[in-house]
């Protein structure tokens with residue numbers, strides 16, 4: 331595999347850098363951490379801002395200042411490992427992904443400079459105001475239809491299935507131009523991707539996921555080929571137009587056909603799972619705090635602030651990764667080249683120096699948008715505007731149509747075991763029926 335391959339060869343678990351403190355007992359896959367990472371992350375941060383976690387072979391970085399330093403120095407802290415499986419791949423999964431035609435290339439989050447900047451010129455266009463505006467109308471229409479179905483079926487409802495899963499997936503698939511009749515099939519392929527790169531699936535699960543990834547890559551390639559022959563008003567066609575105009579990346583400006591295929595493959599996953607989690611997390615934060623929910627119902631313009639405070643307080647992404655390209659020092663700890671870093675957003679988003687009373691959820695907080703949940707710097711989340719729009723719109727609709735909405739009491743939430751993405755597998759809601 332080359333350094334531009336989408337999913338790199340299986341990682342080896344690295345040793346602790348000399349002199350780096352260690353939390354030998356902690357793993358981000360521990361049940362208690364998955365259930366509620368915040369008190370644990372804060373305690374770890376307060377004891378050692380930078381420490382080594384042996385189970386994963388990563389150095390964990392917990393303070394906002396250090397995480398921002400990492401994001402702002404991509405020459406020292408590369409992003410090439412962000413899509414890699416954390417644990418070595420089992421042979422069967424590796425063989426499936428070794429198929430001759432499984433050849434997506436790194437294009438966005440895991441592509442180094444200068445190519446990343448070259449490609450981002452094109453990918454940015456997919457999130458232009460014109461496209462977001464067009465999507466907002468579609469989003470409102472689809473959200474209204476999904477909500478109508480949920481209300482018609484009656485209280486109680488399971489929100490992930492009713493709206494939080496279908497809505498973000500459909501939005502990103504329409505952005506790319508995938509036909510609606512393929513939605514169910516595509517969603518089934520994307521479902522377990524987070525286990526592959528961010529979890530610890532068994533060998534049999536890895537093989538299943540790998541088969542889904544291969545099918546999905548083949549689907550993306552066929553879809554791009556269909557648009558090559560016949561364009562439409564979608565982001566994929568826009569990328570192909572750009573490719574036709576400047577097909578040769580070696581001149582420093584063009585975008586190759588394989589890169590177009592790989593952008594379609596990458597964005598269709600990046601674009602929905604964390605939004606599903608965000609839609610759920612907004613309700614987990616707001617509904618039990620009745621005064622804040624009632625304030626939103628009275629003034630829906632508070633929805634945008636509620637979304638950012640949710641991204642800070644209960645983020646749908648609690649970590650991200652980097653790897654050092656050269657020896658460096660971070661938080662007073664010397665790190666050799668090749669050190670894998672786990673940037674712990676859960677700890678940084680609850681840092682008392684940055685956010686007063688950090689463990690209180692407050693939609694009136696004036697600096698909530700200083701959270702790090704979308705990253706920072708050259709790889710700052712391309713879909714941040716879209717994610718915020720979807721979550722705001724869902725909150726506006728729900729608060730206006732179901733002001734009596736609440737979480738079904740005493741439900742036990744479960745969270746898919748992985749180190750990065752965090753939202754409940756199911757969320758049961760109830761409301762007063764007229």
Ligand code: HEM
Nearest residue numbers: 438439600601604605608647704705706709711712713717
């Ligand atoms: C709540 C929802 C979301 C969260 C929390 C989130 C978070 C992130 C984070 C942490 C990064 C990495 C930043 C870095 O490495 O510095 C990222 C990158 C990215 N995100 Fe998102 N994201 C969300 C939604 C979306 C959506 C809706 C899309 C697209 C439809 C999207 C597309 C991307 C892309 C393409 C990148 C790579 C950008 C680059 O490398 O230039 N994300 N996101």
